[in-house]
Amino acid sequence: MSSNLENRPDDAGDYVVELQSVSRHYGDTIAVANVSLGMTRGELVCLLGPSGCGKTTTLRMVAGFVEPTSGTVRINNMDMTHLPPYRRDTGMVFQSYALFPHMTVAENIAFGLENLKWNRADRDKRVSEMLTLVELPHLAERLPAQLSGGQQQRIALARALAMRPAVLLLDEPFSNLDAQLRVRMREELREVIRGVDVTTLFVTHDQEEALTMSDRIVVMNAGRIEQIGSPGDIYESPESTFVAKFIGWCAVVEGTVDSTGNFMSKSGINLSGSWQPGSASAIVRPEQVRISSEGAFGTPAQARVVESHYYGGATRVILEVNGEHLMMHERFPFGRHPKPGEALSITLNTSEIRVVPTPGTPR
Ligand SMILES: Nc1ncnc2c1ncn2[C@@H]1O[C@H](COP(=O)(O)OP(=O)(O)O)[C@@H](O)[C@H]1O
Numbered sequence: 001m002s003s004n005l006e007n008r009p010d011d012a013g014d015y016v017v018e019l020q021s022v023s024r025h026y027g028d029t030i031a032v033a034n035v036s037l038g039m040t041r042g043e044l045v046c047l048l049g050p051s052g053c054g055k056t057t058t059l060r061m062v063a064g065f066v067e068p069t070s071g072t073v074r075i076n077n078m079d080m081t082h083l084p085p086y087r088r089d090t091g092m093v094f095q096s097y098a099l100f101p102h103m104t105v106a107e108n109i110a111f112g113l114e115n116l117k118w119n120r121a122d123r124d125k126r127v128s129e130m131l132t133l134v135e136l137p138h139l140a141e142r143l144p145a146q147l148s149g150g151q152q153q154r155i156a157l158a159r160a161l162a163m164r165p166a167v168l169l170l171d172e173p174f175s176n177l178d179a180q181l182r183v184r185m186r187e188e189l190r191e192v193i194r195g196v197d198v199t200t201l202f203v204t205h206d207q208e209e210a211l212t213m214s215d216r217i218v219v220m221n222a223g224r225i226e227q228i229g230s231p232g233d234i235y236e237s238p239e240s241t242f243v244a245k246f247i248g249w250c251a252v253v254e255g256t257v258d259s260t261g262n263f264m265s266k267s268g269i270n271l272s273g274s275w276q277p278g279s280a281s282a283i284v285r286p287e288q289v290r291i292s293s294e295g296a297f298g299t300p301a302q303a304r305v306v307e308s309h310y311y312g313g314a315t316r317v318i319l320e321v322n323g324e325h326l327m328m329h330e331r332f333p334f335g336r337h338p339k340p341g342e343a344l345s346i347t348l349n350t351s352e353i354r355v356v357p358t359p360g361t362p363r
């Protein structure tokens with residue numbers, strides 16, 4: 001016979017990386033406040049948030065370059081909180097590549113293996129595996145200065161993965177690359193990570209990077225976790241206006257949820273639902289706003305174009321409806337892009353609009 005207690009699954013055992021209430025203070029600055037996070041094997045998790053929100057500090061506490069003021073860092077079920085980086089089974093890729101300039105590509109990749117006293121033959125074999133993995137086998141004898149930025153970053157990734165670490169850590173690894181290369185590199189990185197099945201923690205302030213690469217996104221704000229979820233959760237069900245504004249475009253409409261659970265704004269945007277009564281904000285995504293002639297949802301409203309920005313293909317339009325600003329992404333017929341001041345009739349997809357409580361208001 002077993003008691004309930006014995007049957008309880010050992011959650012901790014399922015995590016490769018586990019942060020338990022981790023904080024880091026610098027004098028009066030609270031860089032990271034009470035962050036808890038568990039990562040399962042092979043998972044790719046992004047820390048996403050504006051500059052200064054504590055992403056790098058969190059990553060460096062996992063790596064061991066920064067010691068937490070309080071809390072516990074566990075890797076492979078062992079308490080690593082006070083162990084030095086080289087004993088943590090992690091590999092790190094920095095924003096600035098940080099390759100050793102006087103060493104060849106092959107020597108860079110072999111560096112950690114050499115420290116572990118691997119013999120020559122095993123070392124060469126692993127280096128060649130890693131160069132194949134990042135698809136640069138012909139560059140083994142080059143020096144870092146003879147490589148492009150994208151190639152240097154691939155070599156930095158190869159070096160980090162050469163030790164087959166349990167955890168791969170990357171801090172804004174593509175921010176020094178141009179826009180097109182950045183998109184290609186994140187697709188490649190995703191492939192490589194899937195191939196070697198390494199648990200990965202990735203820091204970025206780029207929402208598109210986070211949405212396209214992650215299994216889960218951790219949105220941070222002022223040292224705290226604001227929300228954790230899949231890219232779909234975070235984009236479609238943001239729990240705060242902070243998350244909504246940080247991920248994708250949106251307009252925030254302030255209003256009130258009445259005692260029956262319906263939302264209404266002063267400007268007359270009314271949404272029926274069963275939200276918690278009190279002061280609230282509706283989060284209106286551009287794709288929830290449509291030109292009413294397209295036979296879309298709801299009663300048409302009259303809108304005035306405030307701004308119009310052509311993105312090639314689609315146009316982003318800022319609209320004013322009863323004193324409220326909304327945003328719309330539309331493909332307009334050739335030569336028919338709306339101009340500021342123009343009137344448009346629009347409808348809202350009210351069933352998809354999120355309503356969140358205004359922070360700090362009494363319920
Ligand atoms: N070594 C340090 N000394 C003092 N303050 C620091 C140090 N490292 C980070 N901070 C502060 O902690 C906060 C979070 O920094 P960081 O983790 O680098 O943010 P992010 O990577 O999200 O931009 C910032 O306010 C930053 O100035």
Ligand SMILES: [Mg+2]
Pocket residue numbers: 055056057
């Ligand atoms: Mg940073």
